[in-house]
Amino acid sequence: MTSLRERKKERTRQALIDAAVELFQRRGYDKTTVADIAAAADIATRTFFGYFASKEELLFPESDERVRAAVKAIEERKPEDTPADLLLRALHDVGEASGEMVSPLAAVRVQLIQTVPAVRGRALQLQLDAQREIAGHLVAAFPGELDRVTAGALVGAFIGAVSGALQALMDNPTTNANANANARADLREATAIALRPWRR
Amino acid sequence: MTSLRERKKERTRQALIDAAVELFQRRGYDKTTVADIAAAADIATRTFFGYFASKEELLFPESDERVRAAVKAIEERKPEDTPADLLLRALHDVGEASGEMVSPLAAVRVQLIQTVPAVRGRALQLQLDAQREIAGHLVAAFPGELDRVTAGALVGAFIGAVSGALQALMDNPTTNANANANARADLREATAIALRPWRR
DNA sequence: ACCGTATCTGCATCGAGTGCATTTTTGCAA
DNA sequence: TTGCAAAAATGCACTCGATGCAGATACGGT
DSSP states (O other): OOOHHHHHHHHHHHHHHHHHHHHHHHHOSTTOOHHHHHHHTTOOHHHHHHHOSSTGGGGOTTTTHHHHHHHHHHHTOOTTOOHHHHHHHHHHHHHHHTGGGOSHHHHHHHHHHHHOHHHHHHHHHHHHHHHHHHHHHHHHHSTTTOOHHHHHHHHHHHHHHHHHHHHHHHHSOOOOSSHHHHHHHHHHHHHHHHHGGGOO | OOOHHHHHHHHHHHHHHHHHHHHHHHHOSTTOOHHHHHHHTTOOHHHHHHHOSSTGGGGOTTTTHHHHHHHHHHHTOOTTOOHHHHHHHHHHHHHHHGGGGGSHHHHHHHHHHHHOHHHHHHHHHHHHHHHHHHHHHHHHHSTTTOOHHHHHHHHHHHHHHHHHHHHHHHHOSSSSTTGGGOHHHHHHHHHHHHHGGGOO
């Protein structure tokens, strides 16, 4: 049962995100002040920080959603699965769960991660947190077989390879004729590279 | 011949770093303002930003030194080397070259990376830049054999593995009570564990 | 000693973020 | 409906990081 309070709060929250995305696109991130966003959502400036701890955090609302998908894949381990199997399945599930990232928020986020240092810093921070959490669950899924440091290395290699490949993809001025298909192939290649030494 | 101007500038630069490190240790990063640092170095607050673009940047003065070691290892490629060979050697050299990790600056930096989000963000950013640069040189060292995306994945996997292992090591202060004393030993151990699957 | 230039400095200003006290809104019971 | 406590919103003052600008100062070469 969602109370009126919760509904209203969620509505303002979404209004803030929508207003911010629109302003970021039109005037750029740096030229948009928190006061602008709040005004566009018809909210006092001070109240903004009751919804988001900082200007960057507005861009990462459902930060733990993808982590959940990965954790779920790990916890559904079958006895014959290797850690690498779980990571591959987790990545696949994450790709499904994030619905191809078609929201306008996701679009502007991708662009800002590449251009605004503060936003990129926040994104990297979240990625690091996700790595730690996934590594912890991986250790729990393989008791006695996988120690923390090795799990950290494995997850780091995996996520590092994927994001390294993605970064190289984005650096290239690619014509997006069939870029999506190529990207998928590249990602598969990247995971293969990262996991090859770990397969036994 | 270094002019008096350059010498003076270098002296104040070092004075700023020293003063900052001392203040960070005694009062903490957040409780130390830029004005405090400038005052301790007998410099106007405004002048601080002529030396460092931001408060965090003071902590990373020689940011590209370790990258140079890696690049050097890559450029000394022998014909029979594979990309993985070069990265293994590069990371090994980096581990050796970080012998100056004993400076007070490095000590306080390690601590602040773990505790202050802004500092960690900056460190991650520098690591990402290093990855991109190394990947670029790797592509140049294997013309026609290695594309950008694959190189990005490979470098990401290596560096991700090492830093993931290092992070896992640092997260656990309980185990190996003596290991926490020396950051360099941690780096060595993390590298060994992270890269073991790649060795043949 | 002189002058052009690099550097330093004070000052005004902006924007992010916080603490606090006050007001408004909501949930719930009488 | 009214009364009341909790939650949320708001205004205000303030700190701090960072930038732009103009004037003062120090340096290097002549």
